[in-house]
Amino acid sequence: MSQDLPSSPKRTRRGSGAVTLHDVAKLAGVAPISASRALNAPDSVSAEVRQKVLSAVARTGYVPNRLAGGLASARSRLVAAVVPTITGPVFQQTVQALTQALAERGYQLMLGQSGYAHSREDDLLEAIIGRRPDGIVLTGIMHSPQGRKRLAAAGIPVVETWDLTHTPLDMIVGFSHVDVGRAVADYFYSKGYRRPALIGGSDERSLRRQQAFLAAAKACGMPQVPVLQVAPPTTLKAGRQALRQMLEQHPDIDAVFCSSDLLALGVMTEARSRRIAVPGRLAVMGFGDFEFSADLSPALSTVRIDGAAIGQQAARFIVDSAEGRSVPQRVIDIGFSIVERESA
Amino acid sequence: MSQDLPSSPKRTRRGSGAVTLHDVAKLAGVAPISASRALNAPDSVSAEVRQKVLSAVARTGYVPNRLAGGLASARSRLVAAVVPTITGPVFQQTVQALTQALAERGYQLMLGQSGYAHSREDDLLEAIIGRRPDGIVLTGIMHSPQGRKRLAAAGIPVVETWDLTHTPLDMIVGFSHVDVGRAVADYFYSKGYRRPALIGGSDERSLRRQQAFLAAAKACGMPQVPVLQVAPPTTLKAGRQALRQMLEQHPDIDAVFCSSDLLALGVMTEARSRRIAVPGRLAVMGFGDFEFSADLSPALSTVRIDGAAIGQQAARFIVDSAEGRSVPQRVIDIGFSIVERESA
DNA sequence: TTGAAAGCGCTAACAA
């Protein structure tokens, strides 16, 4: 029938065909705005309206369009996380906890990989800012001045993580890499090791741990600490190679501090294949306390970071900011601990 | 000055304060739509307009609002990926490749964790569909009938991965778990192992590999294959415990097929601490060919899946669908291979 | 507590 009516010549755009809030409202016999309120602020609406709307939603299978909602309210309920690469085990706990904590509060995570290279960083930032996320979580510190400027200009809450500084871009939750380096050097010394070596990634945070280790070692009277740097990512293979190389030049070392547990596993693997006793002849200390570390043989001593706590705190930061709550404490040190197991 | 003018009583909403396309257009001296075209379809615009707009963009630092663009064009350029948990190493390559392949084409990845539990699945789907993504990538198959119905109703392109079926929801890229189980059983047999055992996750895909293994083993004349199932996630610890338990009941096994390389590492670790020679007394086969597997000692024989290829193909599927290209081949088998190293 | 109107920032459709 209606097909016979001459369609009005007014230009028009058909929607996607999906059920909209208007459809729900019509079905419920209320104004669209009432339907909106029934869903987003149920208390601001009478029980009757609420009930009619909810029933209409159930009958139609309505799913709110968050793009439209975000545009209208300037709150996207989207949070961006930037990781060097999700393949690395370091930030996994953090991303996992972040995703979950956000989901519980009605926010969704968008993932961006900076790929350890700072070249595409600008593209990535543009892609992220274009989505108007309610917050951005950075693993590590944003170092490039352009990047910092860009983020500041966007006016989006930013949380830096896995590090500490007194001049955060906005908010930060992490720990002191300097303290870690120092603590491990002291630990080695206290356990009687006198010829320690360092096998570490060449990323900036690892470098800071190494420097602090060297300084502390020197202060303890261990001035000559050989250092070997490996390019990220720090893999088992890199650990094996590094130990091989290290032993060629410094066969008398008695302890190694590795910049990740995976690297440490590589060192232990290489040591075993060379029949070097761990910790008897060579102590090994990892970093990160990966899930497998406790169950290795020998169990790996390592520096434990509560990555999940970092993710949860980051979520709290973002959500509090987005929902207009004040965030008085913007720098949070979650610390670390040295987990003494068998390898050191 | 202007503050003295009585503001018109018309109700109005201030924008977020960010630079909009209108600002750019005004500065460039063109209509907003021309600015839009200059950015999104540069060829449809004269060099002069293009140049004026680009310069205005550079001067203002304009970043397009993709929420608005997505709403207007019904193309969000957002893709959702659902993983059981990002902590597991299994899907990492896939997610990494997917993120990257999408980013290169101007799409962004949204991450959702289904958490192995199928309870929150409905919430997760609602959150995802609400964003109107241009595609959804599932790791594994969507099994729940409600979930399947919901996804189908949403009319969003869906790619299932890491599995194969003749009745995909929409598109699928993966491999046959049945073939894997069979191939490993045959491999064991051909290498002379006659008393194999299975240590595997209790997830559905692992179960299918196990069943196929059992059937093939029986066909080879190895009817009694002990099986031990561990709850996901399959960790090193679980592998150690599983081998311990397995040996108590079946001390005479000569080979183990594990449902992940991490599990296999656990088995090898436990074997070593019990002075059981691998592969001399016990052969070990993993699954997944994780990054560390080749460099273990002994190097782990395993089933290799090209997770990155899965991610790339999934990206191609989604982007082709989103951009209106036809997708004739909707089921893609990327296969697998048995990587023969030292452990088996 | 409810609703009408306006507009978030952008692009599809049409016209010139």
Next chain:
DNA sequence: TTGTTAGCGCTTTCAA
């Protein structure tokens, strides 16, 4: 090639 107009689906603002 460029511009005008009318939305996309939602929420804010204001008024009743």
